[in-house]
Amino acid sequence: MSDLDEVRTQLRTAILRGSYAPRQRLIETELAEQYGASRFVIRNALIQLAADGLVELQPNRGARVREISVAEAVEITEIRQAVEGLVARRAAELVTDQQIAELRELGARMEAAVAQGELLRYSELNGVLHSRVREIAGHATASRIIEQLNGQMVRHQFQLSLLPGRPTVSLPEHLAIVDAVCARDPEGAERAMRAHVGSVVGTLATLDTSGHLAK
Numbered sequence: 467m468s469d470l471d472e473v474r475t476q477l478r479t480a481i482l483r484g485s486y487a488p489r490q491r492l493i494e495t496e497l498a499e500q501y502g503a504s505r506f507v508i509r510n511a512l513i514q515l516a517a518d519g520l521v522e523l524q525p526n527r528g529a530r531v532r533e534i535s536v537a538e539a540v541e542i543t544e545i546r547q548a549v550e551g552l553v554a555r556r557a558a559e560l561v562t563d564q565q566i567a568e569l570r571e572l573g574a575r576m577e578a579a580v581a582q583g584e585l586l587r588y589s590e591l592n593g594v595l596h597s598r599v600r601e602i603a604g605h606a607t608a609s610r611i612i613e614q615l616n617g618q619m620v621r622h623q624f625q626l627s628l629l630p631g632r633p634t635v636s637l638p639e640h641l642a643i644v645d646a647v648c649a650r651d652p653e654g655a656e657r658a659m660r661a662h663v664g665s666v667v668g669t670l671a672t673l674d675t676s677g678h679l680a681k
Contacts, residue, residue, distance in 0.1 A: 473508065488532070642662070
């Protein structure tokens with residue numbers, strides 16, 4: 467891995483986990499010292515992250531972490547709805563017996579997390595389920611698109627996972643996806659995935675500009 471690839475990966479990970487706040491300035495000299503890289507490498511890493519939609523480059527002002535509005539988050543999720551539906555359909559066509567057992571076990575862990583009120587654990591398992599469905603589908607282009615879209619949505623996805631009552635709504639949706647994929651039902655899997663992501667769109671639309679439920 468080149469220095470540029472390594473720095474880009476480290477900086478991307480830091481942005482996704484919230485080490486840098488939305489609209490926070492990313493100073494090249496500070497980043498160069500922090501990551502032990504040249505300003506040339508830092509600048510090119512920021513350009514690549516801007517192409518990913520994670521960083522905003524401002525003329526004569528440098529770079530900052532891009533803030534995704536609720537309205538834009540809705541649009542991003544609408545695109546995800548179409549692409550993830552395709553992925554679920556493909557997964558149902560290709561799933562193996564071993565992968566079915568893995569998905570069933572993952573669904574049981576999600577149920578247990580919700581029953582025990584472990585919302586952060588449930589949020590983590592949510593991501594694992596979607597990732598596992600993409601792996602089963604083996605659709606590289608769709609996976610790349612979803613990864614880029616998800617990178618822009620991390621903050622909103624985290625907020626959604628902590629909304630009161632949201633897990634009890636999304637759990638049956640996730641289990642429906644698991645059931646359809648495991649039944650090797652492509653149409654049912656696509657329908658269940660689109661219904662789930664559509665539910666996310668509906669919930670996002672109820673948030674105000676600060677990311678909280680509108681009064």
